[in-house]
Structure formats: structure tokens, C-alpha cells
Amino acid sequence: xxxxxxxxxxxxxxxxxxxxxxxxxxxxxxxxxxxxxxxxxxxxxxxxxxxxxxxxxxxxxxxxxxxxxxxxxxxxxxxxxxxxxxxxxxxxxxxxxxxxxxxxxxxxxxxxxxxxxxxxxxxxxxxxxxxxxxxxxxxxxxxxxxxxxxxxxxxxxxxxxxxxxxxxxxxxxxxxxxxxxxxxxxxxxxxxxxxxxxxxxxxxxxxxxxxxxxxxxxxxxxxxxxxxxxxxxxxxxxxxxxxxxxxxxxxxxxxxxxxxxxxxxxxxxxxxxxxxxxxxxxxxxxxxxxxxxxxxxxxxxxxxxxxxxxxxxxxxxxxxxxxxxxxxxxxxxxxxxxxxxxxxxxxxxxxxxxxxxxxxxxxxxxxxxxxxxxxxxxxxxxxxxxxxxx
Numbered sequence: 001x002x003x004x005x006x007x008x009x010x011x012x013x014x015x016x017x018x019x020x021x022x023x024x025x026x027x028x029x030x031x032x033x034x035x036x037x038x039x040x041x042x043x044x045x046x047x048x049x050x051x052x053x054x055x056x057x058x059x060x061x062x063x064x065x066x067x068x069x070x071x072x073x074x075x076x077x078x079x080x081x082x083x084x085x086x087x088x089x090x091x092x093x094x095x096x097x098x099x100x101x102x103x104x105x106x107x108x109x110x111x112x113x114x115x116x117x118x119x120x121x122x123x124x125x126x127x128x129x130x131x132x133x134x135x136x137x138x139x140x141x142x143x144x145x146x147x148x149x150x151x152x153x154x155x156x157x158x159x160x161x162x163x164x165x166x167x168x169x170x171x172x173x174x175x176x177x178x179x180x181x182x183x184x185x186x187x188x189x190x191x192x193x194x195x196x197x198x199x200x201x202x203x204x205x206x207x208x209x210x211x212x213x214x215x216x217x218x219x220x221x222x223x224x225x226x227x228x229x230x231x232x233x234x235x236x237x238x239x240x241x242x243x244x245x246x247x248x249x250x251x252x253x254x255x256x257x258x259x260x261x262x263x264x265x266x267x268x269x270x271x272x273x274x275x276x277x278x279x280x281x282x283x284x285x286x287x288x289x290x291x292x293x294x295x296x297x298x299x300x301x302x303x304x305x306x307x308x309x310x311x312x313x314x315x316x317x318x319x320x321x322x323x324x325x326x327x328x329x330x331x332x333x334x335x336x337x338x339x340x341x342x343x344x345x346x347x348x349x350x351x352x353x354x355x356x357x358x359x360x361x362x363x364x365x366x367x368x369x370x371x372x373x374x375x376x377x378x379x380x381x382x383x384x385x386x387x388x389x390x
Contacts, residue, residue, distance in 0.1 A: 003030060005281075040250070047275045240344070
């Protein structure tokens with residue numbers, strides 16, 4: 001009898017982590033895997049990434065339009081309400097054995113709530129991973145208390161769940177980061193091919209990548225923080241003849257302010273902004289970059305696998321496990337420029353990062369996750385009933 005898994009996805013970055021797991025399930029006759037697609041995947045502002053999921057050949061059983069395109073704090077809580085309502089109907093109709101979700105965004109908390117109320121085992125990837133100063137951090141902890149099965153990306157995160165949140169040890173599986181399978185399995189492209197796709201010449205390899213999002217606790221500073229970062233990048237690039245390939249921010253409050261700063265720089269020759277890049281081009285872009293700048297979780301979780309230096313600007317990602325490739329700096333032009341210079345030209349620092357040991361596992365995470373799910377009886381009360389903490 002097949003095990004039915006309903007995965008919930010709302011944004012490209014999280015789907016890229018899910019993708020190799022879903023492909024592994026799809027190839028296994030023991031699984032019946034279906035998807036509920038929501039939020040940014042249905043947004044033209046994010047290049048309607050639902051199309052990519054369809055191209056990947058997965059069965060989509062629901063499309064839940066729950067993204068409020070506003071810069072106000074109300075957008076995420078309203079979105080969670082709509083998503084919870086709609087997903088409840090999806091689960092009632094589809095009757096999955098497991099719900100599967102990643103991370104700390106709206107999809108994770110909505111899925112965890114629905115699973116608990118409807119007595120469906122929730123498998124969560126990414127628990128025990130603290131992110132200070134962001135609304136997503138308590139959401140991740142809440143999801144961890146609601147979820148029945150934990151797939152953690154680092155051993156330390158498993159210890160956090162067991163020791164700090166008092167989660168049962170048998171629920172915790174150290175699998176590592178599934179995104180590494182994408183990186184490992186994506187075919188190499190030349191910088192000429194990447195340049196042609198971007199319509200931006202980076203064939204000499206002298207470029208860095210910028211990915212920067214708003215931080216909920218510093219939302220009102222989003223514009224000035226982005227402008228300072230862009231000014232620092234312009235200063236570095238003018239002196240050193242480098243270029244920047246940049247991404248638009250996520251949809252969190254403050255994103256409109258970041259876009260306002262982007263508009264002031266988008267016609268400058270040193271930088272190229274993109275909404276969403278296809279996986280095969282984005283991975284090859286990162287493979288050949290000199291440094292990643294900004295505040296994306298990719299700098300923490302994926303960059304160690306690439307052996308890539310990261311300059312994390314500001315407080316977003318503070319508190320997370322640092323493999324040794326991330327340097328944290330304030331929103332200060334000289335600090336940012338100096339940190340980028342170190343990442344690009346300090347041979348001892350570059351050598352150290354090339355030799356670092358990645359704490360987030362290897363490319364075998366999808367296999368480990370599938371094996372774990374196959375070993376679990378989703379109807380056994382051992383998994384569905386969690387102990388009460390006083």
C-alpha cells in the first residue's frame with residue numbers, strides 16, 4: 001500500500017529544498033506524492049514559479065492564493081488564515097498519510113496547525129535552527145512543537161529540539177540539507193551561457209551575488225539598509241572592476257522599501273537585478289561567484305557546500321550555526337567594503353573557507369528522508385500523540 005505525502009510549498013527558495021525530496025519520492029513506487037502550491041508561486045511579481053513546479057512533473061492538487069501584496073504587517077497573519085482554511089479542505093479531500101513542509105514561513109505554521117487538528121502526521125524540515133530578531137524564529141519554534149517528525153539540517157539543531165524544546169529523541173532525524181542534492185546534480189554551465197541568459201557580461205568571473213531581504217524587527221529601516229548596501233557594492237565594484245548580480249527581495253513587509261532602493265540603482269552598469277532565476281542558472285551563478293552578500297539563509301545553509309565566502313549585512317541570520325564562511329557586518333559602508341575585499345582577495349581566508357567542514361550534511365538527505373518516512377507508521381499514536389510539558 002502506498003504512503004501518501006502532501007507537501008506544501010509557497011516560495012521558490014523553499015521549493016528548491018523540497019524538490020530533490022519530492023523527486024526521490026516520485027521515483028519510489030512506495031510513495032504517492034502530491035503538492036499544495038500557494039503564495040509567491042502564484043505571484044507574477046515572483047515570475048509565477050508555479051510554472052516551474054508544473055514543468056517538474058509533480059501532481060498539484062490545490063493552488064491556494066493567499067499572498068497579500070502589501071507592505072503592511074497584516075499581510076502575513078491574514079495569509080496564514082486563508083491558507084489554514086483552504087489547506088484544511090485540501091487535506092480533508094486528499095486524505096494524506098503525512099504532511100510535509102519546510103522552514104518557518106506561513107506555509108509551515110498553517111500546515112502544522114492543520115495536521116494537528118486533523119490528526120495527520122506533520123513532517124517538518126528545518127527545526128531547531130534559531131534566527132534572532134525575526135518573526136520567523138518563534139514561528140519555527142511553534143512549528144517544531146506542533147510537528148510530529150523532525151528532519152534537521154545539523155546535529156546541533158537536533159540537540160536544540162531535544163534539550164530546549166523537549167522534543168522526543170525518536171522524532172528527530174539528522175538528514176542534512178536536501179538542497180545539496182540540487183547543487184550536486186545540476187549540470188555545469190559556462191559563464192558565457194550564464195551571461196547570455198542574464199544579458200549581463202560576467203565571463204571574467206569578477207562578480208559577486210547580492211540577496212537581501214527585510215528583517216521584521218527592523219522593517220522601517222529596510223530602505224536605508226538596502227541603499228547603504230548598494231552604495232558599498234558600487235564603491236567596491238568601481239575600485240576593483242567587479243560586477244554584481246542581484247535578486248529582488250521576498251514578499252515580507254519592508255520589501256517595497258527595498259525595491260524603492262533597487263529602483264535607484266537598476267540602471268547602473270555595475271549591477272543586474274533579477275526577479276527569479278531558474279535553478280540551473282542560479283546554481284551555476286553561485287558556483288562561480290567570488291562572494292555572496294546580503295542576508296539570505298542560503299549564506300548559512302548552502303554556501304558552505306559551495307565553499308563560498310559570505311558577507312552577511314545586518315542582523316538577519318544572527319544566531320544560526322556558522323560553518324566559518326560567514327562574516328557578519330553592520331549596515332556600514334566601510335565595514336561592508338572591507339569584508340567583501342577580504343572575501344575576494346585575502347588568500348589565507350579564501351583557503352580556510354575552501355577547506356571548511358560543512359556541518360549541514362551532504363547530498364544524501366533526500367534518501368535519508370524517504371527512508372525515515374517509510375519506517376514510520378503514520379497511524380501509530382506513538383507519533384501522533386505528543387507528551388504534555390508543564
